[in-house]
Amino acid sequence: MTILVVGGGGREHALVWALSRSGDHSLICAPGNPGMAEIAKLFPVKVSDIDGLVDLAGNEKVDLVVVGPEVPLVAGLADELRMKGIPCFGPGKNGAQLEGSKWFAKDIMNYAGVPTARCRVFTDTSSAMKYMGEDAKGFVIKADGLAAGKGVFLPDESDEARSILDSLFGGRFGESGQRVVIEERLQGKEVSVLAICSGTDCVILPPSRDHKRLGDGDSGPNTGGMGAICPPPEIVDGFCEKARKEIILPVLEELASRGIDYRGVLYAGLMITAEGLKVLEFNVRFADPETQAVLPMIENDLADLLDTAARGGSLQGEVPVKDGCCACVVIASGGYPGTYKKGFTITGLDKIEDALVFHAGTAMENGKLVTGGGRVLSVVSMGDTLEDSLDKTYKELDKIDFKGKYYRRDIGRTV
Numbered sequence: 001m002t003i004l005v006v007g008g009g010g011r012e013h014a015l016v017w018a019l020s021r022s023g024d025h026s027l028i029c030a031p032g033n034p035g036m037a038e039i040a041k042l043f044p045v046k047v048s049d050i051d052g053l054v055d056l057a058g059n060e061k062v063d064l065v066v067v068g069p070e071v072p073l074v075a076g077l078a079d080e081l082r083m084k085g086i087p088c089f090g091p092g093k094n095g096a097q098l099e100g101s102k103w104f105a106k107d108i109m110n111y112a113g114v115p116t117a118r119c120r121v122f123t124d125t126s127s128a129m130k131y132m133g134e135d136a137k138g139f140v141i142k143a144d145g146l147a148a149g150k151g152v153f154l155p156d157e158s159d160e161a162r163s164i165l166d167s168l169f170g171g172r173f174g175e176s177g178q179r180v181v182i183e184e185r186l187q188g189k190e191v192s193v194l195a196i197c198s199g200t201d202c203v204i205l206p207p208s209r210d211h212k213r214l215g216d217g218d219s220g221p222n223t224g225g226m227g228a229i230c231p232p233p234e235i236v237d238g239f240c241e242k243a244r245k246e247i248i249l250p251v252l253e254e255l256a257s258r259g260i261d262y263r264g265v266l267y268a269g270l271m272i273t274a275e276g277l278k279v280l281e282f283n284v285r286f287a288d289p290e291t292q293a294v295l296p297m298i299e300n301d302l303a304d305l306l307d308t309a310a311r312g313g314s315l316q317g318e319v320p321v322k323d324g325c326c327a328c329v330v331i332a333s334g335g336y337p338g339t340y341k342k343g344f345t346i347t348g349l350d351k352i353e354d355a356l357v358f359h360a361g362t363a364m365e366n367g368k369l370v371t372g373g374g375r376v377l378s379v380v381s382m383g384d385t386l387e388d389s390l391d392k393t394y395k396e397l398d399k400i401d402f403k404g405k406y407y408r409r410d411i412g413r414t415v
Contacts, residue, residue: 001303002026004057005040006047006077007068008033010330010360010378011288015066016040017356018295022303030056034369035359047072054080062086064307067264070146070285074100078264087310090264091284095255098266099284102144102181109279112254114247116279119183125165128182129158136161140185142281143168145176149224149288150337152212152281154185186280188273191232192290193240195248195266196319198309200256202248202266204240206297206321207231208290209412214337216410223337224375227329227411230293233386234272240318243270246277263309292358292378293328297321327389328380329397329411333361334404336374344371344403355396356380371402386412 001023005016008031016027020039030053032042045052047069054077057065065081067073067090076093090096097104109116121144122128132139136155141164143151151173155161168177194205208230214220247268255262267283267290295302299320308315333340342361346369349357358380361373379397383389390412397407 001063001307002028002061003303004053004060004062004065005029005032005036005068006053006065006072008036008047009068009288010358010375011286011291012036012068013358013360014292014295014378015068015286017358018298018302019066022301025303028056028060028062033359034362034364035357048075050075050077050080053077054084054086057081057086058084064089064303064310066090066306068285070096070099070283073264073284074146087307088263089306089310091262092260095260095262095264096284098251098282100146102142102281103179105282106181108251108254112250114250114279115276117183117186119181122180122182123169123178125162125169128165128180129162131182132158132161134158138185140183141165141168142181142183143173143177144179144181145173147173147176150222151176152222154222186271186273186278188271188278189232189234190280191235191239191270191272192228192287193243193247193268193270194286194290194294195244195268196305196309196315197248197252197262197264197266198312198315199261199263200249200252201315202244202252203305203315203317203319204244204248205294205319207235207239207243208287208294210287210290211408211411211414214408216408218414221337223332225287225289225330226332226408227327228290228293229328229386229389229412230290230297230326243268243277247279251282261312263312288360289328289330289375289378292356292380293326296326296356296380296382322382324382324384325386325389326380326382327386327393327412328378329393329407330360330375331377331379331397331400331405331407332375333371333373334406336406340374341404342371342373346370346376346400346402348400351399352379352396354381354392357400371404376402
């Protein structure tokens with residue numbers, strides 16, 4: 001097949017790497033990144049350019065489009081491709097509302113009977129503060145719309161909560177923050193689940209856990225993700241089937257009852273609470289950096305699986321998974337997720353021996369690889385145990401250097 005992967009981050013690099021191992025496929029990417037250029041042909045089409053992406057897929061006679069980021073899905077890229085007869089792994093605009101609006105996702109969960117945190121939606125600071133009262137630490141504040149993975153806040157006290165709300169309603173995320181969902185803060189252990197979906201059918205990929213906070217000990221602001229492990233150590237037999245039956249399938253059936261044919265990946269951020277599994281959030285695309293830790297664990301033909309789902313076919317059986325564990329640690333630019341500088345030369349990649357390196361925020365300048373974003377690289381290693389995979393990852397990571405290099409040192413060792 002000729003496969004177009006839309007996006008240019010670490011998640012998309014991991015997807016291209018996995019698809020390149022699935023068979024004799026021709027891979028193209030838009031816009032891609034320097035790491036992806038080694039295994040795919042790149043085209044300088046932005047992920048927000050829906051018409052340009054559709055034209056590219058048609059001109060290159062693409063057999064399958066795999067969409068990485070959420071922005072083109074919410075904008076309706078999958079719908080436009082399907083109208084042209086081009087199979088797309090990614091939900092249409094209506095299904096993408098699961099990520100485009102957290103309130104819509106809550107409504108779907110409520111009707112589907114899927115357990116989640118109690119919540120309310122607000123459009124002003126005063127009402128939201130009155131709802132939370134004096135115990136802001138018992139709540140989570142979420143921008144209703146898309147916020148590039150940075151729209152979730154866990155305030156420690158009321159003044160911080162008020163400041164967060166004022167910034168959201170003041171335009172921090174534009175229209176995405178004009179409605180805010182406030183929900184109870186759940187207690188337990190977080191687990192990420194990626195489900196490959198075809199209508200009301202799905203298969204579950206091996207579970208993972210990401211680390212959102214910037215600093216060691218889960219401190220500091222939320223980020224797009226500083227690392228991930230697969231699988232989390234406390235996962236028990238039957239977990240994936242439980243998540244499939246209690247979370248994913250009811251949501252797919254509720255979507256179908258509303259006329260939404262969901263074809264793509266459904267990410268469920270789950271909390272294992274004393275009362276059982278509860279949903280923290282849904283995303284409508286492969287998670288980042290969980291994808292970098294999950295895909296190396298999969299043994300089957302990823303291209304065939306995604307193509308079957310994109311065409312609405314039946315998904316049979318379980319996804320075969322390798323023994324052992326996989327760990328991913330993100331190397332970021334100093335200052336991320338706030339202000340940071342770009343253009344610093346990256347060295348040491350030629351010294352990597354026992355790890356995969358997925359590019360995210362990189363660029364080429366004057367023939368040299370330089371930093372070009374907040375999250376720069378993902379370093380990934382497999383091991384017989386979680387500690388083995390983490391030891392390998394950190395050993396290889398230390399070989400890479402650039403000015404302002406930052407990474408967490410406790411990935412996989414905190415909940």
